[in-house]
Amino acid sequence: MVWLNILVQGALLGGLYALFAVGLSLSFGIMRLVNIAHGDLIVLAAYVALVTINATGLYSIATLVVVVPVMFALGYVLQRFLLNFTLSGGLLPPLLVTFGISVIIENLLLQVFGASTYRLQAGAIETASLALNGLYIGAYPLLVFATALASIAALQLLFYRTSIGRAFRATSDDADTAELMGIDNRHLYAVAMAIAMVFVALAGVLMAIRTTFDPAAGPIRLIFAFEAVIIGGLGSLWGTLLGGMVLGVAQAVGAALSPNWEILAGHLAFLVLLLVRPSGFFPHTRD
Numbered sequence: 001m002v003w004l005n006i007l008v009q010g011a012l013l014g015g016l017y018a019l020f021a022v023g024l025s026l027s028f029g030i031m032r033l034v035n036i037a038h039g040d041l042i043v044l045a046a047y048v049a050l051v052t053i054n055a056t057g058l059y060s061i062a063t064l065v066v067v068v069p070v071m072f073a074l075g076y077v078l079q080r081f082l083l084n085f086t087l088s089g090g091l092l093p094p095l096l097v098t099f100g101i102s103v104i105i106e107n108l109l110l111q112v113f114g115a116s117t118y119r120l121q122a123g124a125i126e127t128a129s130l131a132l133n134g135l136y137i138g139a140y141p142l143l144v145f146a147t148a149l150a151s152i153a154a155l156q157l158l159f160y161r162t163s164i165g166r167a168f169r170a171t172s173d174d175a176d177t178a179e180l181m182g183i184d185n186r187h188l189y190a191v192a193m194a195i196a197m198v199f200v201a202l203a204g205v206l207m208a209i210r211t212t213f214d215p216a217a218g219p220i221r222l223i224f225a226f227e228a229v230i231i232g233g234l235g236s237l238w239g240t241l242l243g244g245m246v247l248g249v250a251q252a253v254g255a256a257l258s259p260n261w262e263i264l265a266g267h268l269a270f271l272v273l274l275l276v277r278p279s280g281f282f283p284h285t286r287d
Contacts (some may be wrong), residue, residue, distance in 0.1 A: 011245045035098045042203050045205060075195075080186060224247065243281070
């Protein structure tokens with residue numbers, strides 16, 4: 001039963017990693033954009049929540065009513081007026097520009113907030129748990145996992161049941177032909193990034209409740225997001241959830257063996273799976 005508890009807690013942690021990865025998977029799947037600033041944007045969302053709490057006294061999860069619109073707008077502006085100009089030059093320009101954005105965000109946060117660590121409080125839900133025949137399931141991790149499930153299901157509906165979803169898929173498959181058919185790729189890419197930033201906002205606030213954060217916390221979140229995306233398969237949203245769960249379970253097992261093994265076990269699991277299945281569990285194939 002002890003090991004079953006460990007596996008369940010690891011799988012629930014995977015929900016948070018899936019939220020880290022959804023926005024990254026979305027931007028890569030539609031625009032072929034590898035966003036090095038993704039982790040720092042997650043941390044930025046956490047700081048927006050912190051500022052909102054200090055300014056308004058809102059409950060931590062309720063700050064999403066502010067954080068989501070702010071990050072949505074930021075995503076649209078970044079893509080429309082900066083990142084769109086990097087997409088035609090191959091893989092390197094987006095990498096360099098988003099790396100620069102990452103450095104700017106980290107240093108701005110350091111200047112404004114200092115190097116101190118912060119954490120958002122969510123009250124009793126943080127310690128509440130459900131007991132099922134000796135199996136203990138934390139209420140907050142369960143809420144995070146449910147949020148990840150709902151987020152991915154909503155994206156699936158968006159992609160396959162709406163006109164903008166069809167436009168996303170058409171542009172992803174053949175951007176030039178989609179533009180000839182009247183699709184404004186620059187606007188569409190900006191909307192895609194804005195939607196990706198909604199999940200960045202969710203990830204940032206939920207992460208800030210679960211653990212501490214500081215201006216330098218972005219790169220490790222980026223690594224977790226990359227690992228979840230690659231394990232699940234590039235372009236697969238449900239694969240991203242599975243990748244997050246694999247990563248979370250590996251870390252939980254590593255922590256149970258030794259606290260020093262928690263993060264390393266996740267990286268080792270990623271490397272092993274990369275050797276066994278280089279394209280991930282559910283790679284998005286293109287005709």
